[in-house]
């Protein structure tokens with residue numbers, strides 16, 4: 001959808017993105033009396049994480065985390081319920097047993113949100129990608145961490161240097177039964193917490209070979225648009241290795257505080273594995289987020305002592321996570337300082353998480369509706 005497709009006489013507010021924040025924003029504004037146009041690019045176009053044509057899709061876990069009112073996220077849920085949240089109502093109706101957490105049947109949850117918005121007399125849903133920001137009218141942009149490239153470029157041009165995008169990193173997971181237990185040893189650093197981690201010890205020669213292989217391995221190239229700084233606290237291991245031969249040994253492969261019981265000595269370097277499940281069937285390679293191609297990950301990581309026959313149930317990756325530097329770019333009411341008729345909501349506005357994104361949608365939707373109806377903004 002480009003600018004030419006607009007017809008602002010027929011609606012008061014455009015919401016771009018029908019995820020958690022956009023669905024909530026559209027609902028709140030429509031309930032407040034606004035005519036809302038909700039623009040969602042699915043199913044014409046899917047981000048790398050979205051799979052379902054429904055609005056309000058949960059991209060990963062089906063848990064909205066704790067429902068206990070003495071936790072921050074539980075309290076936020078209760079506030080959302082009392083404020084008439086569409087997303088929370090759908091979550092409560094589709095919940096599945098999960099202890100203190102609020103987990104949902106993801107398909108029924110998203111289907112309920114979609115049906116409610118489709119049935120709303122003041123909501124028009126347009127299934128198309130927004131490639132530009134509308135030139136007129138009130139707008140809420142809630143296109144999430146995987147905002148499509150064209151719109152992300154337009155946003156960046158609109159707000160300039162204060163606009164950031166970083167990356168979320170995923171480390172590989174190996175199957176416990178594929179580890180060589182005659183090599184790996186259980187221990188926690190400085191013996192704190194018992195033997196919670198498994199450790200793959202490396203001598204100096206093995207470490208050097210590993211770093212060389214890592215540097216030479218094929219990587220997934222970044223697209224031009226993605227060329228931005230990585231988050232320093234979460235660098236891909238190959239980027240760390242490029243900084244110097246010893247960098248990994250002082251980073252995720254540091255051996256300090258670990259003694260190999262078979263030698264009685266601290267290894268030259270260590271790869272730590274952290275439990276993914278209570279049974280210890282799955283182990284996460286700590287700090288091993290990477291942009292290596294998948295077949296290269298298998299080849300290079302099997303050079304690690306103890307992982308020679310490792311079976312990987314998940315390989316590492318790094319994906320874009322688009323959001324703005326809110327204190328610089330947004331007013332406290334989530335309006336762009338550079339163009340106050342445009343609101344940002346959801347993860348794009350700098351929060352993280354399903355419930356937090358929903359809450360930002362509720363705030364933006366209510367506030368935009370007030371302004372659209374000539375009332376003072378909140």
Ligand SMILES: Cc1cc2nc3c(=O)[nH]c(=O)nc-3n(C[C@H](O)[C@H](O)[C@H](O)COP(=O)(O)OP(=O)(O)OC[C@H]3O[C@@H](n4cnc5c(N)ncnc54)[C@H](O)[C@@H]3O)c2cc1C
Pocket residue numbers: 016017018019020021022039040041042046047049050056057058059060061062063128129130131142143144145146147148151345346347348352353354355357358
């Ligand atoms: C891979 C991944 C896993 C995550 N896992 C979790 C988790 O387990 N738990 C958790 O609490 N949080 C998780 N998050 C973080 C985040 O809270 C969620 O992504 C959350 O869904 C964000 O809500 P949102 O409404 O801002 O964006 P989204 O829910 O992503 O919704 C954005 C919508 O905008 C649409 N869109 C994008 N660009 C355009 C465009 N140009 N035109 C029209 N439509 C467009 C998309 O198709 C999508 O429907 C995860 C994030 C990612 C990327």
